[in-house]
Amino acid sequence: MNGGLVGRPVSRVDGRAKVTGAARYPADDPVPGALHGFLVTSAVARGEVVGIDTSEALAHPGVVAVYTHLDLPRLTVPPFPYCKGFIPLQGTAVHHAGQPVAIVLAATVEQAQEAANLVRVDYRAEPPTASIDDATxxxxxxxxxxxxxxxxxxxxxxxxxxxxxxxxxxxxxxxxxxHNPIEPHATTAQWDGDRLTVHETAQGVNLTRSVLAVAFGLPPERIRVLAPFLGGGFGAKGPVWSHTILTVAAARLAGRPVRLVLSRAQMFTLTGxxxxxxxxxxxxxxxxxxxxxxxxxxxxxxxxxxxxxxxxxxxxxxxxxxxxxxxxxxxxxxxxxxxxxxxxxxxxxxxxxxxxxxxxxxxxxxxxxxxxxxxxxAVNQETGAMIRGKHLLDCYRIASEAFGWSRRAPRPGATKDGDEYVGWGMATEAHTFAAAPANPPVTASVTVGADGRAVLRIATQDIGTGTYTVISQVAADALGMPLDAVTAVIGDSALPFASVSAGSATIASVTGPVDKAARSARDAVVALAVADQRSPLAGVPADEVVTGHGHLFHVRDRARRDSYRAVLGRHGGPVEATGSLPNAPGHSYGAVFLEVRVHARLGSVRVTRVATAHDMGRVMNRRTARGQVLGGVTWGIGHALMEHTVYDRHTARVVNPNLSTYLVPVCADTPAVESHFVDRPDPGSTALGARGFGETPITGVPAAIGNAVYHATGRRVRDLPITRDKLL
Missing domain, CATH: 3.30.365.10 (Aldehyde oxidase/xanthine dehydrogenase, molybdopterin binding domain)
Incomplete structure (x- = not known):
């Protein structure tokens, strides 16, 4: 065998492509003849469009078309995962500031954006409501x-x-x-008769296909959605949003491919x-x-x-x-x-x-x-059933010992270091991971070629969490091949079905099918070898053949060996196998302990030390798992101390729709994180003992920070974010 790739801190197999620029994101794929789109968005939050003048925009250099509610065909509002209750440009009603009211198509993105500023829109505005406190x-x-x-x-x-x-x-x-993923939302739509190809920043290529099929009244098999790489998702790219539908509609009207990339400001009003x-x-x-x-x-x-x-x-x-x-x-x-x-x-x-x-x-x-x-x-509070494989108590023990919790000061405000009060806080972490739909089932295919290499195909996505790497590890282990002999192909709705990468469901739902497909392919190659008189393994019982490092061995006589390449070379063609397995929903758990320092005169809060322990079943890759912990802690710091979308209460417009005033943590805000894992396989898992995990490490961090601030200062802040004005 390979010595077990699963569980090891394997480097990301897609890492080199990303750092060298070889990885193509949805907005990177070259589409000959594509026009560039840009949205004109509403300046009012509630009311009606009573007039649009597009003449100046149409006269702008490079502009091919400007479409409004007068031009777009009537479309069907899809159900979830389309989250809005309406499709823009289907009528005159305005439901929020930043709602699309027109789309401009031009030869370059600069021309489209310039022309969008030339569209004149008249509104009948009504007073909006922007806050729960002001709700009527x-x-x-x-x-x-x-x-x-x-x-x-x-x-x-x-x-x-x-x-x-x-x-x-x-x-x-x-x-x-x-959400503020580094990659903005982007859509490129290309029609070929009644067939549609969409390059989309999608956490779910199949969900996107199903939404577009409803909106445009097409059979899903006529739509192909591609998203081989994503620059972050965080839920924002899970649902399908109106800009995608509008881009597809505009491409159909124009008779040419159309690419649209949202601006950072537009992401604050169009993507949840x-x-x-x-x-x-x-x-x-x-x-x-x-x-x-x-x-x-x-x-x-x-x-x-x-x-x-x-x-x-x-x-x-x-x-x-x-x-x-x-x-x-x-x-x-x-x-x-x-x-x-x-x-x-x-x-x-x-x-x-x-x-x-x-x-x-x-x-x-x-x-x-x-x-x-x-x-x-240890009992499911909703069903009364025992929870198998729950090790939350171990998380408390491991993380508290690593942090040194037993040395905690007995009262708030007891510890001061120079100008800073020092406080310690903790919280439980827990997250429900989802099950993939039973129909159609999640399916993977594995093809082993005459070159002795394997290609794994499944229509899942990698939103930055390491899916490429983990499924490659699983397939390589099951086949008995080196990791670099396996190529994973994902992010394409034309591949065997997988569900959305959301709800921490990806590893829980795809690992089992990948393992099953790879083992079936391995068994098929073993069967070819033992039936081939030219093979050193001829006549050996199949259950006495093991695989490792790209070779097949007799379990008791290692000198009797063959290779994938030799077996399939003699066979004269590739071997392909598929695998499907359901998964059930469940929970992953953890504990986070952290230290904050609060400046006595300035009220500023720093998180200076973090220790975590998590129970996620079997750890598939310690490097990518630790990456999820680092991301969760960082996100939790932003949640607790910084992130806050501000609305003008009179206009219901976002005041800070950019990364200069919508603050997120940077490296200087993030301390060293000591992460630990219980690493015990879940006996009920169909994913080699693993459970869904990615979203778990944020859940307790905001509370732990607030609890530590109280321990440091004696001030309990119950209204997030914990800003200086609440501590001075």
């Missing part, structure tokens, strides 16, 4: 989204709360936040965000810290054209042992763009729960880690 309608509970209820009841939480020995009532809030959020938590407990009641009401921003809650309360429902729970998720409609999933969508609600437990620990005089241990559960 009371919060209401929308219909279930994707069969997920917005109200969950277990036991009698109201009665248990009244009877509780200790009660805690707290409110938390967080602002709107936006984490909704503004309010959380009201009431907790009942015994004096020993055992939870007896959890009552949570959350309020999130909705729009007037769709009603979907994306900020989920999974943690409150499932994370701790509590017999009496009542969760109610509400929303209020506002005149801003559609929200959507944003990496670790439960993080907003998780922040409140993990902060409230810290507050309860101080109220009771119980160590925060011990409080969580006392409420640990």
């Amino acid at each position: 309608e009371p919060p209401h509970m929308p219909r279930p989204f994707r069969d997920r209820p917005n109200e969950i009841t277990r036991g009698d939480a109201a009665e248990a709360l009244v009877a509780a020995e200790v009660r805690l009532e707290v409110r938390y809030s967080s602002p709107t936040r936006h 965000h984490r909704a503004e959020f309010r959380q009201h938590l009431r907790i009942g407990a015994t004096r020993q810290g055992k939870l007896t009641a959890l009552v949570e009401t959350t309020t999130a921003q909705l729009t007037r054209t769709e009603e979907s809650i994306f900020n989920e309360s999974d943690s409150t429902s499932t994370l701790y042992d509590c017999p009496n729970v009542h969760i109610r998720q509400e929303g209020v409609p506002l005149d801003i763009a559609t929200s959507s999933y944003m990496r670790s969508p439960e993080t907003t609600a998780h922040f409140g729960l993990e902060t409230a437990l810290d507050e309860l620990s101080w109220e009771l005089g119980v160590d925060p880690v011990e409080l969580r241990r006392r409420n640990h559960t």
